Amino acid sequence: MKRLQTCGFSEFDSQVRAGMPGYVRPLSESIESGDGRLSSIGFDPSDASFRLWGFLRSEEARLSEAVKRGKKLVGTMKDLGTVPVLAYSLPDLTAFYPDGAWWLPCMNVGAKALKAASALGIGENICPVRAMIGAFEMRENFPLPDRLICSVGATCDDFSALAQFLAGRGHDIVWWEIPHRRQPGANEEVVRLSGGTYAPVSQVAFVREELRRVVRVLEDLAGMPLSGEMMRTGIRKTNAVRKVLGKIRETVFCAGSQPVGSVELLIAEMLAIHFCSDPDESMEVLAGLLGQVEQRVAAGEGFSAEDAVKVFWVNPPADFGVMNILDKLNCRLCGTDFMFQHALDQIAEEEDPLTALAMCALADPMAGSIADRADRIRREAGRFGAEAIVVSRIPGASHCAFEGRIIADTLTEHLDIPVLQLEIQSSGCSMDQVVGGRMEALCETVRSLRR
Amino acid sequence: MRRIVHCSNRVPDWLIRAAGFEPEMYQPGRTIPDGPVPDIEGVCPFARMFVNDTCRRDDTDGIVFTTECDQMRRSAEFAGSIKPVFLMNVPATVTEHGSELYADEVERLAGFLVNELGGTMPAPETLRSVIERRPDETGRAAAEGAGRNKVMLLGGHVCVPVGVFRTLLDDYALDVVAETLSQSGRGLDACATTGVDSAALVRSAAKMQFQDGCDIHQRPNNKFHSVVRSMVDELNPDGVVLLRQTWCDRWYLEMLRFRETLGISLLDVELNGPSIDARAVCRVQAFAESLAG
Numbered sequence: 001m002k003r004l005q006t007c008g009f010s011e012f013d014s015q016v017r018a019g020m021p022g023y024v025r026p027l028s029e030s031i032e033s034g035d036g037r038l039s040s041i042g043f044d045p046s047d048a049s050f051r052l053w054g055f056l057r058s059e060e061a062r063l064s065e066a067v068k069r070g071k072k073l074v075g076t077m078k079d080l081g082t083v084p085v086l087a088y089s090l091p092d093l094t095a096f097y098p099d100g101a102w103w104l105p106c107m108n109v110g111a112k113a114l115k116a117a118s119a120l121g122i123g124e125n126i127c128p129v130r131a132m133i134g135a136f137e138m139r140e141n142f143p144l145p146d147r148l149i150c151s152v153g154a155t156c157d158d159f160s161a162l163a164q165f166l167a168g169r170g171h172d173i174v175w176w177e178i179p180h181r182r183q184p185g186a187n188e189e190v191v192r193l194s195g196g197t198y199a200p201v202s203q204v205a206f207v208r209e210e211l212r213r214v215v216r217v218l219e220d221l222a223g224m225p226l227s228g229e230m231m232r233t234g235i236r237k238t239n240a241v242r243k244v245l246g247k248i249r250e251t252v253f254c255a256g257s258q259p260v261g262s263v264e265l266l267i268a269e270m271l272a273i274h275f276c277s278d279p280d281e282s283m284e285v286l287a288g289l290l291g292q293v294e295q296r297v298a299a300g301e302g303f304s305a306e307d308a309v310k311v312f313w314v315n316p317p318a319d320f321g322v323m324n325i326l327d328k329l330n331c332r333l334c335g336t337d338f339m340f341q342h343a344l345d346q347i348a349e350e351e352d353p354l355t356a357l358a359m360c361a362l363a364d365p366m367a368g369s370i371a372d373r374a375d376r377i378r379r380e381a382g383r384f385g386a387e388a389i390v391v392s393r394i395p396g397a398s399h400c401a402f403e404g405r406i407i408a409d410t411l412t413e414h415l416d417i418p419v420l421q422l423e424i425q426s427s428g429c430s431m432d433q434v435v436g437g438r439m440e441a442l443c444e445t446v447r448s449l450r451r
Numbered sequence: 452m453r454r455i456v457h458c459s460n461r462v463p464d465w466l467i468r469a470a471g472f473e474p475e476m477y478q479p480g481r482t483i484p485d486g487p488v489p490d491i492e493g494v495c496p497f498a499r500m501f502v503n504d505t506c507r508r509d510d511t512d513g514i515v516f517t518t519e520c521d522q523m524r525r526s527a528e529f530a531g532s533i534k535p536v537f538l539m540n541v542p543a544t545v546t547e548h549g550s551e552l553y554a555d556e557v558e559r560l561a562g563f564l565v566n567e568l569g570g571t572m573p574a575p576e577t578l579r580s581v582i583e584r585r586p587d588e589t590g591r592a593a594a595e596g597a598g599r600n601k602v603m604l605l606g607g608h609v610c611v612p613v614g615v616f617r618t619l620l621d622d623y624a625l626d627v628v629a630e631t632l633s634q635s636g637r638g639l640d641a642c643a644t645t646g647v648d649s650a651a652l653v654r655s656a657a658k659m660q661f662q663d664g665c666d667i668h669q670r671p672n673n674k675f676h677s678v679v680r681s682m683v684d685e686l687n688p689d690g691v692v693l694l695r696q697t698w699c700d701r702w703y704l705e706m707l708r709f710r711e712t713l714g715i716s717l718l719d720v721e722l723n724g725p726s727i728d729a730r731a732v733c734r735v736q737a738f739a740e741s742l743a744g
Contacts (some may be wrong), residue, residue: 120707121710157700157701158700160670177549179518179552180518369528398493398522401522402525405489
């Protein structure tokens with residue numbers, strides 16, 4: 001088995017090739033323009049990875065290009081993976097997630113967005129998604145959308161409050177509701193959702209009606225009706241992306257050595273929700289990554305040694321660099337739940353499209369109980385043979401304080417593997433000292449348990 | 452009398468009463484007892500107090516939570532293993548569709564009270580008499596003394612009894628002319644409810660309660676801001692004191708908005724537990740002095 005090493009940005013930049021899409025620019029350009037955090041990250045040295053990073057860093061340019069081509073922009077907020085399917089089913093709409101500003105601090109541009117939010121009084125007591133407010137305020141990082149659509153109901157307090165704050169500053173928002181996914185009553189008709197959860201049929205019907213309201217808004221914006229067939233096409237396109245992502249995850253989690261950098265896997269999974277700003281190019285990027293992963297598995301190459309500690313990672317870390325620690329400590333990912341597991345599941349193509357999307361929205365782990373989420377983590381951690389769970393806490397997020405304990409209790413009871421909770425600051429200051437030290441202790445624990 | 456405890460004015464007290472229970476809008480005690488919700492950084496101290504306190508009480512037959520606040524929604528999971536718990540979906544969007552969902556949830560609550568806790572659903576006449584108008588509990592008071600300033604109390608749930616805070620304000624010559632805290636409730640007009648059977652009455656009353664509701668959790672929550680604005684215009688207080696609990700993102704961000712929109716002095720009082728700490732006392736004192744000056 002050949003063990004691969006991550007590389008610094010200079011070496012990474014040397015891979016720029018002729019023939020790569022125009023948006024794939026050297027990282028040094030981003031670093032010079034303020035994304036200083038990239039200079040401290042270790043990268044997976046491959047063309048596929050380079051293209052992935054290029055795609056991640058170029059959303060603003062691609063959205064601006066879409067506007068130039070006459071497309072209307074839909075900013076979809078909070079619902080992870082539902083409204084964009086409807087939006088890009090209409091030819092003249094392009095959807096994106098302003099919530100994606102969450103990731104800006106990971107590259108340092110966010111420091112500017114965070115400062116702009118802080119200037120309005122929104123500081124570190126609020127989840128890093130507050131960078132979205134800064135981005136709107138500065139009119140940077142994405143063009144202002146023509147329509148903002150935000151899901152509410154069973155959502156985290158911080159996002160709901162931030163979205164309302166945004167509305168209070170004059171941004172018109174269309175709100176739609178995803179209720180808390182409850183346990184069906186004894187005599188209620190039940191539907192099975194993706195991920196092994198259940199919901200009462202009445203809740204699916206409710207969300208379906210809410211989506212009908214959203215469809216009307218999108219039709220008004222696009223100036224044309226959205227037919228069932230158009231929605232089906234959008235769903236098939238989404239499923240194709242999810243299928244490739246599913247293959248990447250399955251291959252990575254089952255490989256002898258982790259065949260992709262941990263940061264790059266995180267970014268690839270992010271495309272499950274962020275691909276909507278350019279579905280066709282996303283597909284190309286992910287297909288390239290899958291090819292790379294399969295090729296490395298066949299060649300016996302990867303970033304982890306055979307005795308690597310198998311980690312299941314819960315929640316997106318507010319700092320890309322923390323994923324590098326996994327590679328450095330000879331850990332490997334054997335399962336992830338970055339809060340949008342439902343956006344990796346296939347949408348039911350045989351269902352009425354709006355019903356299928358309502359089921360998708362209700363399957364959101366954040367819409368249901370923590371126990372449901374813990375149960376899925378338990379099943380997947382068991383399936384991929386994870387030896388430890390890391391619950392990465394997002395500073396200031398309303399759900400994080402609770403879920404760590406319930407997830408830890410559930411997994412300890414059923415799997416008997418160690419669970420570590422980490423708070424990852426978006427400032428990155430605690431990285432090596434605190435987070436690295438705690439991760440190191442987790443690895444030692446796992447290795448001693450093996451004996 | 453058997454007791455059902457909750458902490459939201461979106462929970463229909465009339466239904467609980469009609470089913471043969473005493474509804475109780477939870478009022479904070481003096482301490483946060485140990486209990487199912489652990490003391491973890493980020494957990495709302497009020498949610499922790501509410502769950503841990505109600506779970507250990509012998510006089511509580513059940514707890515009703517709502518989904519208005521994510522911290523409360525998550526807290527319900529901790530209480531479920533100790534007491535019968537009902538988690539009620541309260542839509543954030545005020546639409547006809549949302550009002551139907553709310554009515555469904557009230558029906559489901561009726562089922563919980565009757566089938567799981569052994570309550571009864573009375574005949575329509577009795578039910579109608581229980582759905583009575585209660586006084587508006589936004590608590591407008593005319594108290595005003597010479598040399599004293601008028602303030603309006605605004606805010607969410609806190610672990611400190613409101614009476615204790617009012618005493619503090621009184622100590623610094625501040626008269627509370629209005630109070631719109633989360634503990635406030637609104638009544639219903641029995642005459643306006645329609646329906647010949649109990650089930651129809653319950654739906655009708657539920658929809659009225661939902662449409663009538665007004666709080667910061669609604670999206671958009673302009674109605675709540677308008678109500679506060681009109682109270683300020685009408686009562687002309689010298690300032691607003693906004694109470695909120697640490698880790699309450701919702702009230703924190705509303706505080707920022709109110710500070711921009713109300714156009715009068717606003718004191719933000721953040722409480723971190725069941726006591727008013729020295730910092731909060733100093734801030735109130737300085738606020739009172741500023742208004743007096």
